[in-house]
Amino acid sequence: MSDSDPQFIFNYLASALNRYSLAWLHIIEPGISGNAEVKEGLQPVAAASLRELFTSRIIAAGGFDATEAEAILEKGDADLVAFGRLFIANPDLPHRFRKSLPLNPYDRSTFHGGDARGYIDYPFFEERTKEPPVIV
Numbered sequence: 602m603s604d605s606d607p608q609f610i611f612n613y614l615a616s617a618l619n620r621y622s623l624a625w626l627h628i629i630e631p632g633i634s635g636n637a638e639v640k641e642g643l644q645p646v647a648a649a650s651l652r653e654l655f656t657s658r659i660i661a662a663g664g665f666d667a668t669e670a671e672a673i674l675e676k677g678d679a680d681l682v683a684f685g686r687l688f689i690a691n692p693d694l695p696h697r698f699r700k701s702l703p704l705n706p707y708d709r710s711t712f713h714g715g716d717a718r719g720y721i722d723y724p725f726f727e728e729r730t731k732e733p734p735v736i737v
Contacts, residue, residue, distance in 0.1 A: 607631075608650065611647070611650070611651065612650065612651070612654055615651045615654040615655040616654045616655075618655065619654075619655065619656050619657075622657070623657055624657060624658065625657055625658040625659065625660050625680070625681075626651065626655050626657065626658070626659050626660070627659075627660040627662065627683065628647050628648060628651060628659065628660070628661055628662070628663075629647075629661075629662045629663045630645045630646065630647050630648065630661060630662070630663030630664070630665075631646065631647060631663070645661060645663070645665075645669070645673055645678065645679075647661070648661040648673060648678040648679045649676075649678040652677070652678045652679070658680040658681065659678070659679045659680055659681075660679065660680065660681045660682070660683050661673055661678070661679035661681075661682050661683070662682070662683035662684070662685065665682050665684065666687075667698040667701075670682040670684075686707045686709075686712075687704060687707065689707055689712075689719070689720060689723070690704065690705040690706060690707035690708070690723050691704050691705050691723065691726075692723060692725055693725045693726055696726065697726055702726050703726075705723050705724065707719075
């Protein structure tokens with residue numbers, strides 16, 4: 602979606618939505634357009650702007666990593682952070698974030714492909730123990 606004055610229209614909509622007692626407003630930060638990243642490294646601005654206007658919960662999405670998600674939550678600009686691409690590629694994403702484990706890279710060419718490839722074939726992280734096996 603685009604508009605000649607997005608800040609005005611989104612500010613108006615966020616304020617107007619308050620009268621409906623919605624449970625949340627899910628927003629995508631402007632660094633993402635569709636399923637493509639527009640520009641790497643853009644700071645989240647939409648949640649901060651709309652937080653002042655929308656009175657219920659805000660879910661922010663749009664290319665966050667674990668550190669950025671923690672930062673926007675700690676700042677109070679969002680109540681939750683949604684992950685799409687990272688969750689598709691990492692079915693154990695919360696575990697990986699908690700343990701600071703490496704992430705599987707996602708394969709954008711398989712998104713919306715119509716079959717299971719790229720959706721259910723990403724591996725879980727296998728933690729390897731440093732202790733030798735016990736021989737009985």
